Amino acid sequence: MTLDIKLAVRKGQFALDAEFVAPSHGVSALFGPSGCGKTTLLRAVAGLEPQAEGHCQIAGSHWQKPGFCLHTHKRLLGYVFQEPSLLPHLTVQGNLEFGLRRTSVDKQRVRFDESVELLGVEPLLTRSVADLSGGERQRVAIARALLTSPQLLLMDEPLTALDGASKREILPYLERLPGELNIPILYVSHSTDEVARLADHLLLMDSGRIIASGATSELLARIDLPLARSADAEVVIDAHVESQDIEYQLSQLAFAGGQLNVAGLLGGRQRVRLRIQARDVSIALQTPQRTSVLNCLRAQVLALQPLGESQVVVKLAVGDTPLLSHITRKSADDLELKIGMEVYAQVKSVAVLNPICHPEATQWP
Amino acid sequence: MDWLTPADLAAIWLTLKLAAVTTVLLLVVGTPLAWWLARSRLRCKPLIEALLALPLVLPPTVLGFYLLLLLGANGPLVSLFGEGAQLAFSFPGLVIGSAIYSLPFVVQPLQNAFTAIGQRPLEVAATLRASPWDSFWSVVMPMARPGVIAAAVLGFAHTLGEFGVVLMIGGNIPGKTQVLSIAIYDRVEALEYAQAHWLAAGLLLFSLLVLTLVYAVNRRSPLSVGVVK
Numbered sequence: 001m002t003l004d005i006k007l008a009v010r011k012g013q014f015a016l017d018a019e020f021v022a023p024s025h026g027v028s029a030l031f032g033p034s035g036c037g038k039t040t041l042l043r044a045v046a047g048l049e050p051q052a053e054g055h056c057q058i059a060g061s062h063w064q065k066p067g068f069c070l071h072t073h074k075r076l077l078g079y080v081f082q083e084p085s086l087l088p089h090l091t092v093q094g095n096l097e098f099g100l101r102r103t104s105v106d107k108q109r110v111r112f113d114e115s116v117e118l119l120g121v122e123p124l125l126t127r128s129v130a131d132l133s134g135g136e137r138q139r140v141a142i143a144r145a146l147l148t149s150p151q152l153l154l155m156d157e158p159l160t161a162l163d164g165a166s167k168r169e170i171l172p173y174l175e176r177l178p179g180e181l182n183i184p185i186l187y188v189s190h191s192t193d194e195v196a197r198l199a200d201h202l203l204l205m206d207s208g209r210i211i212a213s214g215a216t217s218e219l220l221a222r223i224d225l226p227l228a229r230s231a232d233a234e235v236v237i238d239a240h241v242e243s244q245d246i247e248y249q250l251s252q253l254a255f256a257g258g259q260l261n262v263a264g265l266l267g268g269r270q271r272v273r274l275r276i277q278a279r280d281v282s283i284a285l286q287t288p289q290r291t292s293v294l295n296c297l298r299a300q301v302l303a304l305q306p307l308g309e310s311q312v313v314v315k316l317a318v319g320d321t322p323l324l325s326h327i328t329r330k331s332a333d334d335l336e337l338k339i340g341m342e343v344y345a346q347v348k349s350v351a352v353l354n355p356i357c358h359p360e361a362t363q364w365p
Numbered sequence: 366m367d368w369l370t371p372a373d374l375a376a377i378w379l380t381l382k383l384a385a386v387t388t389v390l391l392l393v394v395g396t397p398l399a400w401w402l403a404r405s406r407l408r409c410k411p412l413i414e415a416l417l418a419l420p421l422v423l424p425p426t427v428l429g430f431y432l433l434l435l436l437g438a439n440g441p442l443v444s445l446f447g448e449g450a451q452l453a454f455s456f457p458g459l460v461i462g463s464a465i466y467s468l469p470f471v472v473q474p475l476q477n478a479f480t481a482i483g484q485r486p487l488e489v490a491a492t493l494r495a496s497p498w499d500s501f502w503s504v505v506m507p508m509a510r511p512g513v514i515a516a517a518v519l520g521f522a523h524t525l526g527e528f529g530v531v532l533m534i535g536g537n538i539p540g541k542t543q544v545l546s547i548a549i550y551d552r553v554e555a556l557e558y559a560q561a562h563w564l565a566a567g568l569l570l571f572s573l574l575v576l577t578l579v580y581a582v583n584r585r586s587p588l589s590v591g592v593v594k
Contacts, residue, residue, distance in 0.1 A: 048488055048492075072491035073490075073492075073495055073496050073497075079488075081485070087486060087508075089508050098493050098495070099493030099494055144493065145493075148494055
């Protein structure tokens with residue numbers, strides 16, 4: 001089952017001509033610079049762009065094909081707009097029930113209390129929409145969309161219009177969504193941070209076209225794409241907690257290809273997503289002796305590319321897991337780095353993106 | 366104590382009936398018209414808007430004159446549909462005249478209210494499975510409520526006070542087409558100032574009361590301030 005989409009929209013000077021296939025589970029992120037057509041593409045998928053042409057097939061059902069176009073209200077989708085768009089004449093509860101009441105009972109897969117609990121909007125139910133903060137509104141909007149039990153949830157930069165505090169308030173809810181509900185999400189973003197945290201599949205857009213599509217961990221590490229060449233290039237690694245070091249308060253995380261230590265005690269065997277920035281990875285030819293860097297991985301050089309005048313981006317493989325390193329051109333020449341070489345990657349910093357910390361979980365089996 | 370004669374009472378009753386019927390008719394006709402005007406991007410829209418606004422600037426007698434020609438005994442409607450279509454000097458004729466005269470007072474508040482709602486709430490409703498018809502009743506009309514109330518009140522109040530059109534097309538038949546404003550005029554002509562006062566002051570107070578109520582209700586409505594965000 002997939003999302004199979006090929007849509008073209010012309011709007012004055014701007015032309016969207018996007019084609020992609022993405023898995024119909026997990027989070028697929030549409031990522032690209034402002035003005036590249038992400039929102040237009042998302043709106044076209046929703047049937048909100050009347051001039052859109054092409055086809056749009058979602059998990060087996062045709063929403064659009066030549067000569068046939070389902071009206072938006074007949075597409076089984078949920079849509080979260082960039083600015084929280086609650087209906088002002090209804091209370092929070094009225095907003096939540098608006099879509100629920102219009103979803104036939106046999107199609108209701110998300111229960112009212114389930115969605116309310118998942119987004120933490122229970123205390124808001126009787127409030128008037130005008131009294132809510134931006135973050136609260138957006139949580140209500142997400143809960144409202146979920147209550148239509150959509151086949152596909154479309155989210156258009158749901159965090160962009162919010163301030164930093166509201167963003168941090170909502171991100172944990174978003175991270176829980178795919179795990180709790182089996183609803184695929186198409187997520188528009190121009191923030192690498194959100195993509196790293198949320199996306200399983202990445203669709204890179206530029207000037208109205210999809211320029212690359214693939215698993216997030218693969219695409220982030222593709223050195224021919226702009227992501228790996230930007231100053232905050234990074235890779236994400238899915239890992240699970242293997243053991244804990246109570247004395248030093250560290251957790252050992254296992255991933256395909258090796259093991260990493262992170263500070264803090266993480267709960268038993270849970271899956272976590274790690275982020276390693278390219279500027280935090282240095283390269284050595286021998287096992288570094290007496291170093292403060294805790295994580296040192298055996299790796300192979302997969303590719304090298306100059307980055308500006310003074311830098312080089314190096315793609316490494318630790319087992320099956322790609323890793324990026326930004327080093328100076330001088331260092332690359334001094335080490336005589338070549339494709340296929342065996343090296344040691346020293347990782348200075350690992351961020352755990354979705355930690356559910358259990359500091360009390362000291363009774364490790 | 367005969368401060369209101371039977372003829373006065375008949376004029377008051379007829380005026381209220383005319384205003385009520387006209388208001389209902391205008392809401393039924395004006396709502397789709399205003400919706401179309403708020404959404405349409407047709408090139409000819411300014412012309413249609415100008416036509417609808419004509420009653421605001423024309424002397425009512427001009428309107429009444431053409432309506433009289435149209436609906437009168439020798440008018441085109443009679444020659445097309447026979448004697449039954451002669452509506453001049455009858456209540457239906459008054460309703461048609463009043464409706465045309467008060468049309469902009471109903472359509473413009475509605476159109477402004479619809480325009481202010483914008484596209485987004487409709488898109489939101491569509492993504493929540495509401496058909497366009499459903500959205501109109503469950504989103505547009507509740508959100509436009511202050512505009513709808515304003516349209517109804519303005520239409521009603523404006524019809525209460527009309528004079529020229531009614532005089533031209535309805536004449537001045539007591540109990541049949543004599544409305545309040547004309548009754549007042551008659552009293553003044555006959556130098557019955559006390560009688561004129563009762564009617565004029567009554568109309569003034571009634572209009573003030575209704576308008577105050579509307580403004581009070583609209584201020585209390587959260588919609589008058591809460592625009593969709």
